[in-house]
Amino acid sequence: MPYTYEYPHPAVTVDVLVFTFQAGELKLLLIQRGRPPAEGMWAIPGGFVNIDESLKRAAWRELNEETGVHAAYLRQLGAFGHPDRDPRERIITVAYLALLPVDRLHIQAGSDAMDARLFGLQKLPELAFDHAKILRRAHERLRQNFADASTALHLLPETFTMSQLRRVHEQVLGETLDKRNFSKKMQTAGLVAPTGEKQKVGAHRPAALYRKA
Amino acid sequence: MPYTYEYPHPAVTVDVLVFTFQAGELKLLLIQRGRPPAEGMWAIPGGFVNIDESLKRAAWRELNEETGVHAAYLRQLGAFGHPDRDPRERIITVAYLALLPVDRLHIQAGSDAMDARLFGLQKLPELAFDHAKILRRAHERLRQNFADASTALHLLPETFTMSQLRRVHEQVLGETLDKRNFSKKMQTAGLVAPTGEKQKVGAHRPAALYRKA
Numbered sequence: 391m392p393y394t395y396e397y398p399h400p401a402v403t404v405d406v407l408v409f410t411f412q413a414g415e416l417k418l419l420l421i422q423r424g425r426p427p428a429e430g431m432w433a434i435p436g437g438f439v440n441i442d443e444s445l446k447r448a449a450w451r452e453l454n455e456e457t458g459v460h461a462a463y464l465r466q467l468g469a470f471g472h473p474d475r476d477p478r479e480r481i482i483t484v485a486y487l488a489l490l491p492v493d494r495l496h497i498q499a500g501s502d503a504m505d506a507r508l509f510g511l512q513k514l515p516e517l518a519f520d521h522a523k524i525l526r527r528a529h530e531r532l533r534q535n536f537a538d539a540s541t542a543l544h545l546l547p548e549t550f551t552m553s554q555l556r557r558v559h560e561q562v563l564g565e566t567l568d569k570r571n572f573s574k575k576m577q578t579a580g581l582v583a584p585t586g587e588k589q590k591v592g593a594h595r596p597a598a599l600y601r602k603a
Numbered sequence: 604m605p606y607t608y609e610y611p612h613p614a615v616t617v618d619v620l621v622f623t624f625q626a627g628e629l630k631l632l633l634i635q636r637g638r639p640p641a642e643g644m645w646a647i648p649g650g651f652v653n654i655d656e657s658l659k660r661a662a663w664r665e666l667n668e669e670t671g672v673h674a675a676y677l678r679q680l681g682a683f684g685h686p687d688r689d690p691r692e693r694i695i696t697v698a699y700l701a702l703l704p705v706d707r708l709h710i711q712a713g714s715d716a717m718d719a720r721l722f723g724l725q726k727l728p729e730l731a732f733d734h735a736k737i738l739r740r741a742h743e744r745l746r747q748n749f750a751d752a753s754t755a756l757h758l759l760p761e762t763f764t765m766s767q768l769r770r771v772h773e774q775v776l777g778e779t780l781d782k783r784n785f786s787k788k789m790q791t792a793g794l795v796a797p798t799g800e801k802q803k804v805g806a807h808r809p810a811a812l813y814r815k816a
Contacts, residue, residue: 393607398654399608399614400615439695443686468682482697
């Protein structure tokens with residue numbers, strides 16, 4: 391059944407930038423497109439907004455379809471609407487930022503994707519459409535949102551070491567932070583509390599585990 | 604000529620929140636709607652995005668039509684897309700924040716508006732559609748953007764007194780700031796420079812005029 395309008399209408403999609411922290415690296419979830427346009431290229435997962443669903447609900451639906459996750463830090467990044475950004479028709483997309491601990495992620499390639507995978511931000515493939523631009527904007531916003539230091543906790547599992555927490559901040563901010571000052575700042579801010587447990591990784595000295603305070 | 608699509612498509616508008624500073628008050632530009640829906644109600648000015656123009660270009664066009672202004676601080680606030688936000692059809696709007704000095708503003712009611720006027724944020728009329736929600740979000744974002752103290756300068760004319768600059772900050776942040784500390788902070792930050800001129804208003808002592816450094 392066709393839908394008819396007096397004026398031309400754009401299509402509207404949501405794209406969800408799913409960030410997580412894995413093996414000491416900030417990572418982004420990408421899907422490999424299974425159909426044209428840009429077939430075979432890597433892209434930020436997303437899809438069309440249903441005519442009767444809110445933008446946020448569409449973002450939740452996409453997030454759930456790609457990751458199996460029902461709850462997360464999910465914030466709107468903004469709308470991207472250059473007239474030529476998609477060859478099919480005028481498509482305006484509303485991008486969302488999602489932050490998740492990697493142990494909650496169950497990545498599943500949607501029906502129109504060949505593959506879905508986490509990429510370190512330093513090792514990204516070429517991205518389809520204007521997704522490199524959207525990612526740059528997402529990274530800037532993430533940096534701004536890290537002004538609230540508790541934002542980082544959304545990327546980590548329930549318990550974590552202080553160096554994991556510091557590494558998240560370092561990767562988002564793109565700078566090296568002083569070990570001792572960082573630890574002190576997080577603890578005096580009342581952001582994290584020691585669990586009393588320790589974690590032993592490889593040949594390193596066991597490291598104290600923390601949780602959100 | 605009708606336009607036909609296989610799936611239902613939303614309409615997309617831009618709405619521009621024009622803030623300025625007048626007579627010691629932070630003010631917002633509103634238009635009074637000249638046709639249904641919400642005829643006679645006050646609303647944030649905006650309009651439909653042309654199918655071949657970018658979102659930002661549409662925002663500039665609307666800003667120019669309402670204020671005569673071609674250059675301003677213009678930033679995207681985000682998309683608002685609840686399915687029931689407009690009774691006509693599914694309309695997703697992308698809101699923009701514009702900051703302007705009042706002496707550059709030439710307010711003109713567009714063709715479908717009965718009136719256009721500046722309102723102090725404490726004296727707003729009831730707003731049409733979901734515009735009260737959009738305004739709340741705009742105010743929050745404005746507060747965040749004031750973390751960069753130079754943002755305030757976009758609201759002021761070329762020269763201004765220190766108490767005008769302080770008042771802008773107070774109104775956006777919703778708190779009273781210490782006169783002397785504020786002045787010192789602005790000057791040591793290298794944000795403003797004295798012009799050497801003074802302004803005499805009413806019976807008050809002449810106040811030094813500053814400009815952007």
